[in-house]
Amino acid sequence: MSVTTTPAKDRVPFLEKAAFGSGHLVNNLLPGALGVFSFFLLTAFGMDPFLAGLLGGLPRLFDAITDPIMGYISDNTKSRFGRRRPYIFVGAILSGLLFMLLWQLDPDASQMYNFWYFLIFSLIYLIGNTMFSTPLIGLGYEMTFDYNERTRLMGFSQVIGQIAWMIVPWFWVLIANPDLFETQAQGVHQLAVIVGIACIVLGIMPALFCKEVDQTNLDKREKMTMASVLENLKELIRNMKLIAQNKPFARLCGSTFLVFNGFQMVASFSYFIIVFHMFNGDYGMAGTWPAWFSTVSALATAFLIIPIITMLANKYGKRNAFIISTIISIVGYLLKWWGFSPENPWLIFMPIPFMVFGIGGLFTLMMSMTADVCDYDELQHGMPRKEGSFGAIYWWMVKLGQGLALVLGGLVLKVVGFDPALSEQTAQTMVNLRLADIIIPSVTAALAVWVMWGYDLSEERAREIKDQLVARRGEL
Structure with missing residues (x-):
C-alpha cells in the first residue's frame, strides 16, 4: 500500500x-x-x-x-x-x-x-x-x-x-x-x-x-542529420535490441497483446449477437441498441472503472491492480451469456460494469508501468532516455494485435458457421458464436494474468530507481 x-x-x-x-x-x-x-x-x-x-x-x-x-x-x-x-x-x-x-x-x-x-x-x-x-x-x-x-x-x-x-x-x-x-x-x-x-x-x-522534461541532463543524444543516417540506423537497431531484452517491458507487451487481442477478436460479435440472437436478424428492431451498448461501455469505463483502477493502483500497486481488474473482466465476459437476452434487451447493460475493467485497466496501468520501465532502462543502459522508442514499440504491439484480431475474428466467424448474408442464423451457429464471444477473451485475459504474475517493478523498487537516477544525474 x-x-x-x-x-x-x-x-x-x-x-x-x-x-x-x-x-x-x-x-x-x-x-x-x-x-x-x-x-x-x-x-x-x-x-x-x-x-x-x-x-x-x-x-x-x-x-x-x-x-x-x-x-x-x-x-x-x-x-x-x-x-x-x-x-x-x-x-x-x-x-x-x-x-x-x-x-x-x-x-x-x-x-x-x-x-x-x-x-x-x-x-x-x-x-x-x-x-x-x-x-x-x-x-x-x-x-x-x-x-x-x-x-x-x-x-x-x-x-x-x-x-x-x-x-x-x-x-x-x-x-x-x-x-x-x-x-x-x-x-x-x-x-x-x-x-x-x-x-x-x-x-x-x-x-x-x-x-516537457528538463533537457539539461538529457545527454548522449544522437545527432539527427542527413550525414549521420547510417549511424542513426545502427543506433536505432541497437535500441530495439535493448528494449526487446527488457524483461518487465516484455511482460507488459505480452499481457497487452493477450488482453487487447482477445477483446478485439470478438469486438464485432456483440453487434451480430444483438441483431441475430436478440432480434432474429431484424436490423430495424435492433435499431440503436448496438450503438448504446458501445456508448454505455465507454461511459462506464471513463467515469466508473478508470477512477476505481487508479485508486486500486495507488493502494495496492499497479501489478495487483491489473490482476484484479483483469479477473473482474472475466466475470463480465461470463455474464454476457445471460445479458444478451431476447426476452429483456435491457440486460445487455448488466455485464458492462464488470467487462470494461479489462480494457479500462489495461491502458491506464500499462502506460503508467511503461513510464516506470523507462526509468529502469535508464538505470540499466544510461542515456539517452527512450520514452519515444518504448512508446512506439508498445503501440506497435497494440496495432499488431489489432491487425491479427481482425484476421482471426473473421476466421472464428467462419468456423462457427456465421453467414451475414442470411437474415436468420441457425440456433447452433448462435450458440457457437456466443460461446466464442465469452471463451476467447476470458482465456486470453487469464493468460495475461499469468504473464503479469512475475512482473517485479513494485512501487518500492520504482522509487529506489528514481532516487538512483536523480543522484546519477546530479539533480536536486
Whole structure:
C-alpha cells in the first residue's frame, strides 16, 4: 500500500492533464472514425471486400516501420521547443488535414481508382499521424517521475480519451441517415471534415500547454542529420535490441497483446449477437441498441472503472491492480451469456460494469508501468532516455494485435458457421458464436494474468530507481 506523498515538483497541473487528455481523445477518435468509415468503403463506394481488407492491412505494415523510427527521432531531437512538442503540433495539423482528404473518394469513379487513391493517402496520412501520436505517448511518460502521479495522469487521459468511444458508434447512425445526407458517400465526405477539424484543434493542445522534461541532463543524444543516417540506423537497431531484452517491458507487451487481442477478436460479435440472437436478424428492431451498448461501455469505463483502477493502483500497486481488474473482466465476459437476452434487451447493460475493467485497466496501468520501465532502462543502459522508442514499440504491439484480431475474428466467424448474408442464423451457429464471444477473451485475459504474475517493478523498487537516477544525474 502506498503511503508516499507526491512531491509538488512531480505533480502535473490540471491544465496539463487536460491538454494531454485532449491529445488522447484525438488518438482514439482518429482510429475509431477510421474503423467506422471503412465499413462504408463497401456500401458507399462499392469496394470489393477483398480490396477493402487490403486497404485495412497494408497500411498497418507501413505503420509498423514508421513508429519505431519516429520514436527514435523524437528521443534524440534537440530544439528550444523540446523533443516532443514540435512534432505533436505539426503532426496534429497533418493528421486532421490528411484524414479529411483520405475520405474524399469519388463514388462515381472506378473501383481501382478509389483503391489507389485510398491506399496512397492512407500511407501519407499515417506519416502525419505517427508524427503526432508517437511523440505524444513519449511525452506522457516523462511528464512526471512519481510512481502514483503517473497512474493518475494516465487515468485522467484515458477518461478524456473514452469520450471518442462515446461518439464514434453514432457515426454509423449519422452517415446512414437519409434525413441528414442524400447519400452515404456524402455523409462520409462531410463527417470526415468535421472529424478532421476537431482533431486539429484538440491535437495541438498538448503542444501548447504540456511541459516537457528538463533537457539539461538529457545527454548522449544522437545527432539527427542527413550525414549521420547510417549511424542513426545502427543506433536505432541497437535500441530495439535493448528494449526487446527488457524483461518487465516484455511482460507488459505480452499481457497487452493477450488482453487487447482477445477483446478485439470478438469486438464485432456483440453487434451480430444483438441483431441475430436478440432480434432474429431484424436490423430495424435492433435499431440503436448496438450503438448504446458501445456508448454505455465507454461511459462506464471513463467515469466508473478508470477512477476505481487508479485508486486500486495507488493502494495496492499497479501489478495487483491489473490482476484484479483483469479477473473482474472475466466475470463480465461470463455474464454476457445471460445479458444478451431476447426476452429483456435491457440486460445487455448488466455485464458492462464488470467487462470494461479489462480494457479500462489495461491502458491506464500499462502506460503508467511503461513510464516506470523507462526509468529502469535508464538505470540499466544510461542515456539517452527512450520514452519515444518504448512508446512506439508498445503501440506497435497494440496495432499488431489489432491487425491479427481482425484476421482471426473473421476466421472464428467462419468456423462457427456465421453467414451475414442470411437474415436468420441457425440456433447452433448462435450458440457457437456466443460461446466464442465469452471463451476467447476470458482465456486470453487469464493468460495475461499469468504473464503479469512475475512482473517485479513494485512501487518500492520504482522509487529506489528514481532516487538512483536523480543522484546519477546530479539533480536536486
